[in-house]
Amino acid sequence: DADVTQTPRNRITKTGKRIMLECSQTKGHDRMYWYRQDPGLGLRLIYYSFDVKDINKGEISDGYSVSRQAQAKFSLSLESAIPNQTALYFCATSEGGPYGYTFGSGTRLTVV
Amino acid sequence: AQSVTQPDIHITVSEGASLELRCNYSYGATPYLFWYVQSPGQGLQLLLKYFSGDTLVQGIKGFEAEFKRSQSSFNLRKPSVHWSDAAEYFCAVGPPRGGYNKLIFGAGTRLAVHP
Numbered sequence: 593d594a595d596v597t598q599t600p601r602n603r604i605t606k607t608g609k610r611i612m613l614e615c616s617q618t619k620g621h622d623r624m625y626w627y628r629q630d631p632g633l634g635l636r637l638i639y640y641s642f643d644v645k646d647i648n649k650g651e652i653s654d655g656y657s658v659s660r661q662a663q664a665k666f667s668l669s670l671e672s673a674i675p676n677q678t679a680l681y682f683c684a685t686s687e688g689g690p691y692g693y694t695f696g697s698g699t700r701l702t703v704v
Numbered sequence: 705a706q707s708v709t710q711p712d713i714h715i716t717v718s719e720g721a722s723l724e725l726r727c728n729y730s731y732g733a734t735p736y737l738f739w740y741v742q743s744p745g746q747g748l749q750l751l752l753k754y755f756s757g758d759t760l761v762q763g764i765k766g767f768e769a770e771f772k773r774s775q776s777s778f779n780l781r782k783p784s785v786h787w788s789d790a791a792e793y794f795c796a797v798g799p800p801r802g803g804y805n806k807l808i809f810g811a812g813t814r815l816a817v818h819p
Contacts, residue, residue: 596747623805632713634794634811635748640804648804682747688805690736690755692798695747 595619598683598696605673605703613668613699615683623686624666625693626650626658628679635682641666673703706731708795710810717785718818725780725813727795735797737778738807739769742792751793754778755800765789790817 596617605611615624622643627635627650637650639658647658655677659667670677680700684693709728717723729735736755740748752763759771769780778795795810 625806627809632811634708634710635809637806640806642804650806684748686805689801690753692736692738692740692750692753692796693748693807695740695749697747 594697595694596683596685596696598681598699600699601697602700603702605701607674607703609673611670611673611701613670613681613683613701615666615668615696617664617666617683617685617694619685619687619694620663621685621687621694622663623688624660625684625686626656626666626668627682627684628652628677629682629698630679638668638681670701670703673701675703677701678703706797706808708797708808708810710793710795710813712813713811714814714816716816716818719787720784723780723782723785723789723815725793725795725815727778727780727810729776729778729795729797731776731797733800734773735800737769737771738796738798739763739767739778739780740794740796740809741765742794742812744791748794751780785815785817787817787819790815 625640626638641660657669683696707730738753739751754771796807798807
């Protein structure tokens with residue numbers, strides 16, 4: 593099994609719908625992150641969490657919310673999806689320091 | 705402001721040729737530095753990292769990178785490119801000590817390899 597698992601892998605949804613992207617990890621890391629990737633823009637941070645009681649906004653949090661249900665689970669919700677939220681979404685975990693991130697395989701979301 | 709610049713959006717090289725991908729950063733202190741690779745349909749995989757010591761670091765798949773403090777650069781190199789290296793490459797920087805370890809990513813460089 594993958595260290596960081598994202599579900600679903602692909603999703604098409606309609607404008608205005610609420611959608612949840614899920615992330616679970618077996619790394620035992622405290623730090624978890626949600627990024628979105630857009631062509632030519634790289635990865636931009638949406639939300640991050642240090643532990644279950646610690647949730648922080650990233651640079652592009654508007655229109656998104658998150659839930660850290662457990663150390664191993666970090667979900668991203670789009671309350672009312674809009675077409676410009678069409679992107680590739682990545683969950684990542686980290687143990688901090690110079691160790692970088694472990695990424696999930698991504699969720700490709702299309703809002704029509 | 706903290707930022708990462710990858711000046712080349714697309715690069716095309718011939719198989720067997722050498723490769724250098726550029727990365728420049730703006731940061732308050734010397735950050736931790738990373739290179740990631742993203743193959744089509746895949747997540748990001750760590751190629752190599754620098755946080756202290758020898759400024760030339762070796763990574764997986766035959767890649768290396770050199771940290772140059774005076775130029776605020778961390779360029780990625782490979783002496784002989786293979787067709788399987790075709791992918792998108794991201795440079796990233798992170799805080800040098802603890803905390804949330806938020807990484808800032810560049811926009812990426814897409815590498816194409818001609819046979």
